[in-house]
Amino acid sequence: MDHDTRTELYQQVILEHNKKPRNFKKLENATHSAEGYNPLCGDHLMVYLHVNNAQTIEDISFEGDGCAISKASASMMTSTLKGMKIEDAQKLFEQFHRLVTGELDPGQEENTLGKLAVFSGIWHFPARVKCAILSWHTMKGALEHQQTVSTE
Amino acid sequence: MPPYQGGGDMISKVTFEKTTYNVLPYKFEAGTPNVADAIGLGAAIDYLQTFGLDNTLQHKKELLDYGTQALQSIPGVKIIGTAQRKTSILSFTVDGIHAHDIGTLVDNEGVAIRTGHHCNQPVMQHFHIPATSRASLAFYNTKEEIDKLVKAVYKAKKVFE
Numbered sequence: 001m002d003h004d005t006r007t008e009l010y011q012q013v014i015l016e017h018n019k020k021p022r023n024f025k026k027l028e029n030a031t032h033s034a035e036g037y038n039p040l041c042g043d044h045l046m047v048y049l050h051v052n053n054a055q056t057i058e059d060i061s062f063e064g065d066g067c068a069i070s071k072a073s074a075s076m077m078t079s080t081l082k083g084m085k086i087e088d089a090q091k092l093f094e095q096f097h098r099l100v101t102g103e104l105d106p107g108q109e110e111n112t113l114g115k116l117a118v119f120s121g122i123w124h125f126p127a128r129v130k131c132a133i134l135s136w137h138t139m140k141g142a143l144e145h146q147q148t149v150s151t152e
Numbered sequence: 153m154p155p156y157q158g159g160g161d162m163i164s165k166v167t168f169e170k171t172t173y174n175v176l177p178y179k180f181e182a183g184t185p186n187v188a189d190a191i192g193l194g195a196a197i198d199y200l201q202t203f204g205l206d207n208t209l210q211h212k213k214e215l216l217d218y219g220t221q222a223l224q225s226i227p228g229v230k231i232i233g234t235a236q237r238k239t240s241i242l243s244f245t246v247d248g249i250h251a252h253d254i255g256t257l258v259d260n261e262g263v264a265i266r267t268g269h270h271c272n273q274p275v276m277q278h279f280h281i282p283a284t285s286r287a288s289l290a291f292y293n294t295k296e297e298i299d300k301l302v303k304a305v306y307k308a309k310k311v312f313e
Contacts, residue, residue, distance in 0.1 A: 069253070
């Protein structure tokens, strides 16, 4: 792996979301919530969703402790999913999962990832893939009524 | 006490009527012994003795003192674990940067350290920190390598400015 590929992980948008995470709070009127935990590295977060009768994510937030990658990923996930249909959120989960494991090249394949494509280099860092995906697994778990989600 | 597993060398005589086990310790050492590891241990001891245990300890002590000074001089770095007679490891936190990010960025500069809760979550809770970065110094490490670590931590801080 060359030097540039490695430093590309910490792009400005990731650093910025880490510094000022969006929707970083507890959601009082949550209809769904789950706790995400990676016991191996200690990353820990809560994801809250408010889903309305039209099956749309009206509001979404997160709280927790973790590295810049996990925090930025959770922050960007909440910004992206707010206002989205559950069905579309689940499709996006699949795309994001394939992105961070290196199966989806956003330059080659049609996708709806938008800004989330900033995580495309992470599969070069196998130890960090779990940091990026934890919030997404937790969101999916919350929608499927799981109380705790572990990525180990 | 009955043997916990069967295998070569652990029996003395077996018939349809009766099994007689071998004498101790063979009764509990079924199968091929761990020959490779025993030879490896011998080689490791020979290797260590070419430096001498006293020299090894002395070198590690110098590295620890040097590394403690060097890391403490970085603004925002705090060393966790400051016992008088501790072994040559340096566990530290950097203000505002999670240990996993430090680990990746330092690795990027060619320095391998361990990050996380080190299978010691109660200690992390005691210090109110999620994780630490940890450099383990061995007798083959050098002061130049500590300088390289310090430089890499400064560089990581710059990324997070």
